[in-house]
Amino acid sequence: MDMPSCEFKPEPYEGITFEHAKEVRKTNLNPALFTYYKNPVFITKGHMQWLWDNNDKRYLDLFAGIVTVSVGHCHPHVTNAAKKQMDSLWHTTNIYYHPTVHEYAELLASKLPGNLKVCYFVNSGSEANDMAIMMARAHTGNFDFLSLRNAYHGASPGTLGILAHNTWKLNVPLSFGFFQTMNADVYQGPWGGAKCRDSIAQADRTCDCQCMASKLYVDQLKDVLVHSTSKKVAGFIAEVIQGVGGAVHLPKGFLKGAYELIRERGGVCISDEVQTGFGRLGSHYWGFETQDVVPDIVTMAKGIGNGFPLAAVVTTPEIAQSFAQAVHFNTYGGNPIASAVGKAVLEAIDEDGTQKNSEVVGTYFIEKLLALKSEFPDVVGDVRGKGLMIGVELVTDKESKTPLPPEKFVPIWEDCKDMGVLIGKGGLYGNVLRIKPPMCINKDDVDFGIAVLRTALSRYTQSK
Secondary structure: OOOOOOOOOOOOOOOOOHHHHHHHHHHHOOOOOOOOOOOOOOEEEEEEOEEEEOOOOEEEEOOHHHHOOOOOEOOHHHHHHHHHHHOOOOOOOOOOOOHHHHHHHHHHHOOOOOOOOEEEEEOOHHHHHHHHHHHHHHHHOOOOEEEEOOOOOOOOOOHHHOOOOHHHOOOOOOOOOEEEEOOOOOOOOOOOOOOOOOOOOOOOOOOOOOOOHHHHHHHHHHHHHHHHOOOOOOEEEEOOEOOOOOOOEOOOOHHHHHHHHHHHOOOEEEEEOOOOOOOOOOOOOOHHHHHOOOOOEEEEOHHHOOOOOOEEEEEOHHHHHHHOOOOOOOOOOOOHHHHHHHHHHHHHHHHHOHHHHHHHHHHHHHHHHHHHHHHOOOOEEEEEEEOOEEEEEEEOOOOOOOEOOHHHHHHHHHHHHHOOEEOEEEOOOOOEEEEOOOOOOOHHHHHHHHHHHHHHHHHHHHHO
16 A cells, blocks of 8 residues: 655754653653653654654654644644744733734634634643633632543643543542533443434444433433532533544534533533534534534634644633633733734634535545444444544444453554554543544545555454
């Protein structure tokens, strides 16, 4: 199988050696950092959907730096915007006016529906979700906060309360007032059928719930509210398609029912668009739009800056005013360079048509993956997602849906890397292939990625 051609040719790498870098990582970097692959990839250059290592080997990037590179590695328009801003003004903070943050805030707010018009700029998704929690509590005067099991919204001290993966939790006291409800997973969960998802990728199970899966999962949320929280709550946060959780796609109608319950109890509803926003789902600019809801607060990061440290919270004027009860300040939030990058990303999304590309190429990708599922039914348990936010859950067998254990999953994943394709992994058991590439990939790239994955799956089934 031939890798698609690429006209871009990187300059020869002349930096620190890989061996030296490995020593520095052992000695001078956080030991909790984990590295993909037994033989890690030493990435030295990126261009659009492509990455190169120190030996000039090229890789198709189907994970986008953990769903972060939205419009392409080193996208020319975004790169030029950053360079231009660096030549004029690096930093002032928000104690002074500077042009770029105002231009950016106006453009970003124009992309959101309803009264979601007030922007707070921060530096990471964890920080954005931390702020959203505090904002919800300040506005409502309530304390209890809810999220879904299997959710990941950051690993800061504040967001650990809404995180529901024991993989990420230290054995330390956490803030109280956080509750999780059953995850609305129509593949591994108790309810769901062949028509639950807003996607061509549906769960391969008969629908025995008479299209009531969403209601039954909403009933579980109501049960938590009745038995575990006070009569009033501060808020609820969810992703439409869970990222770290393994691309679990919430069933149609779930958020509408959940939002109604939360608002009845005085709470606000938060949509985490850190991975699902900016057109990645193809049909809509924001993930929450696929569920026909409008949240009270939207958090965003990752693709917002195409890899630059940038994140945002966008909310209504009413909630923003409640948050103004005390002084709020962020030294780097709305930094001139970050604002220039964020604005350029929004422009590139429009100019390049990446949302439409996510819809067309993403649908094509899912169709090809569904064919692989039919070809390898005893290992590909579920294909799910929408646009270029895709998950492939690998299992030991079709009937039990037991997650494929690491000793069997990892060789498939490693094999893809060795053939030149970088794919993420996720889910509680680490058995989900996370396919979330830069939104500039094309059908030739998809064909290559599918050929590589087919080869890796064939080798696995032959070795069983």
